[in-house]
Amino acid sequence: MTTTIVDAVKAARESGDYQSVLDSIPYMKFLGLVVEPDADGPICRMPGSDHIIGNPVLPAIHGGVVGALLESTAIMHIMWSHESLHVPKIINLTVEYLRSARVVDTYAQAIITKQGRRIANMRVEAWQADRAKPVAAAHAHFLLPRAED
Amino acid sequence: MADGDQIVRPEWARFPVVSIAGMNELEETIPQIRALGIQVVSMAGSEAVSRLPYHPQLVGDPETGVVHGGVITTQIDNLCAVALHSRIGHYVPCVTIDLRVEYLKPSAPGLDVFARAVCRKVTSQVAFISATAWNEDENDPIALASCTYMLLPERESTVSGGRN
Numbered sequence: 538m539t540t541t542i543v544d545a546v547k548a549a550r551e552s553g554d555y556q557s558v559l560d561s562i563p564y565m566k567f568l569g570l571v572v573e574p575d576a577d578g579p580i581c582r583m584p585g586s587d588h589i590i591g592n593p594v595l596p597a598i599h600g601g602v603v604g605a606l607l608e609s610t611a612i613m614h615i616m617w618s619h620e621s622l623h624v625p626k627i628i629n630l631t632v633e634y635l636r637s638a639r640v641v642d643t644y645a646q647a648i649i650t651k652q653g654r655r656i657a658n659m660r661v662e663a664w665q666a667d668r669a670k671p672v673a674a675a676h677a678h679f680l681l682p683r684a685e686d
Numbered sequence: 687m688a689d690g691d692q693i694v695r696p697e698w699a700r701f702p703v704v705s706i707a708g709m710n711e712l713e714e715t716i717p718q719i720r721a722l723g724i725q726v727v728s729m730a731g732s733e734a735v736s737r738l739p740y741h742p743q744l745v746g747d748p749e750t751g752v753v754h755g756g757v758i759t760t761q762i763d764n765l766c767a768v769a770l771h772s773r774i775g776h777y778v779p780c781v782t783i784d785l786r787v788e789y790l791k792p793s794a795p796g797l798d799v800f801a802r803a804v805c806r807k808v809t810s811q812v813a814f815i816s817a818t819a820w821n822e823d824e825n826d827p828i829a830l831a832s833c834t835y836m837l838l839p840e841r842e843s844t845v846s847g848g849r850n
Contacts, residue, residue: 543749562745562747562748563743563744563745563754564744588721590717591718591764592716593715599719600781600785601718601756601762602718604759604760604763604785605754609754609756623747624748628788629786630759630786630787631787634781
């Protein structure tokens with residue numbers, strides 16, 4: 538079993554740069570996610586690109602991909618907040634689709650609504666040009682690994 | 687014919703009739719579905735089944751090789767639209783408004799993911815769909831889901847079927 542991601546998370550805690558953590562997670566890299574540091578936790582940016590389109594006529598980003606961005610952002614937030622050196626396991630996710638997501642840069646940022654020793658309850662929001670007009674929001678639960686840090 | 691197997695709004699009959707060949711052609715036009723390699727393997731009445739081939743680039747945890755939850759979210763979201771269209775029998779314009787997925791256990795590394803969606807109810811404006819996903823045994827699911835779609839008025843329609 539590789540320890541690459543653990544090493545990457547440890548290095549990121551030193552440097553504050555979480556891009557190498559994200560890049561070690563194949564599907565996040567496949568989506569082209571970019572981590573932008575922020576005092577309140579990582580903002581994940583998903584550049585508009587052809588392969589994330591779900592409606593080629595509008596066109597709009599696939600709703601499932603928006604869900605994946607929200608989930609990924611929550612995962613990055615948990616690792617950033619020193620809750621886990623590993624990718625936390627998702628328990629459930631509820632996505633509310635608020636607006637059609639155009640094929641442009643989409644941003645997401647998470648907050649930990651309630652954090653126990655075993656479970657983190659997360660809230661995540663995604664937006665495009667105007668943060669006050671979110672395209673989607675999610676709440677989700679993640680299982681935290683035992684005795685990580 | 688069971689309740690809801692009938693078209694709820696007469697104008698929907700003007701949209702193209704659904705077939706599995708046509709559905710897979712439509713799926714091929716959706717870049718993210720093509721990128722994931724998702725295929726509808728069966729479709730009848732209110733139900734549809736799709737297959738997502740395992741691929742290393744879909745992994746969400748490099749330590750375990752488990753597929754990212756977001757991939758299954760995408761498969762389910764897409765399949766719920768397929769089941770909805772199958773039930774109505776025509777490609778009506780629709781968008782997801784809410785999707786909840788419970789991840790019962792990790793998808794087994796190296797194995798394909800199958801999903802079944804069942805459209806439970808269609809009204810003139812809203813459709814309710816539930817779904818399950820599994821690797822090898824449908825009775826041992828990896829995910830359960832509940833999805834709500836909004837059916838768009840014809841004047842707003844810019845797409846025939848499966849946004850998402």
